[in-house]
Amino acid sequence: MHKSIILFLLILSIKLYSQEKKETYLFSEDITANFENDKTLARYQIAATNFSISGYYKLGLETWDKQAGADFSKKKTISTEDSLYFKSFKPVNAKKYIIDRSKNEQIILINEAHNNSRHRVFTTSLLHDLYNNGYRFLGLEALWENLDGKEFATLQDGFYIKEPQFGNLIKEAKEIGFTVFQYESTSKVRDGGKTREIEQAENIVKMMKENPNSKFLIHCGYEHIIEGTPGIKTWEKAMAGRIIEMTGINPFTIDQTYYSEKGNTNLNSPYIEMVNLDYPVIMINNENKAFSGDRENTKNIDCAIIHPITKYKNNRPDWLNLSKERKTIKIENSKIKEYPALVLAYRINEFEKNGIPADIIELASDSEKSNLILKKGEYKIIVKNKDYQIVNEFTQTVK
Known part of the structure; x- marks a missing residue:
């Protein structure tokens, strides 16, 4: 499947999902039922994204992998x-x-696969140290509007940001002191994405000119980080290439998508197994050059992260603990009135304002082991039954 078709289907999935007036966070069984009833070409990507948004990391990867051809x-x-x-x-x-390397850079572009929450968690892990190195602006492709005056993102502020780890990324950045801004194109020109890449770059460059000598972190999707020749030829140049064209500044470009695990381990890049470490790596040679993919590197990115295969504890990915900054919280059986149950953890005062949950788990029965993974703080826990009715709510302190 050509990448331009993938892009089209992603955009289509946003439009279709945005038309839904139902629950944002769904039971896995309902996502599966919606998928089986969906006859559009975009159904795999819609379902994969819905699994991701509702916290089903592995199901999201597995569904994405099943796209025929x-x-x-x-x-x-x-x-x-x-x-x-x-x-x-x-x-x-x-x-x-x-x-x-960030110490000597002015702008960093790091990407994500839109159905992979791990990429957002990794970007979150960089924030404190980048701030200490002078970075003050975080640009997000997924935002629909700037968050000026807001302490957190809401369900109305974007599509992909409804996913809990994206909400956590934004919350963490705001708490640290980053100015979080949107830069997505609003053009409706149909030219294969060329205008979109130009306008995204223009919006970022405008912020750079308004804040000279400032440092920027840009979190975007897929090939927008390409400095050289993008896979989607109609772009001519990707956003990163347009930024170079407009400013003369060479951004530090980091890929997370090429060498991340698949839902089916048989589809993983052989490089993951060759590295065989339990933490994300970047490969460096004797000339201090970073591995970026193929030998010719026609895409001209600076480096590619090789993420390890996820390990699970009580059905939760190990990397969710953010290098043990987050705590594992067991929900007592007495708190669950009926099964299956959807358990959502909101930071205090955010649920009432359409905030994004910090974590979600589905519990199929009282024997299932699955824990919330949360930072220190106070949370409002919402428990919903199969009909999405709130059957219990309580406060949880994470020490």
């Missing part, structure tokens, strides 16, 4: 030459490498 649904292989080339690099801790 898509490049990402095929088993990956590498040539002997590529294997030897890769072995000329050594792994370094991705976070440490990025933070060290």
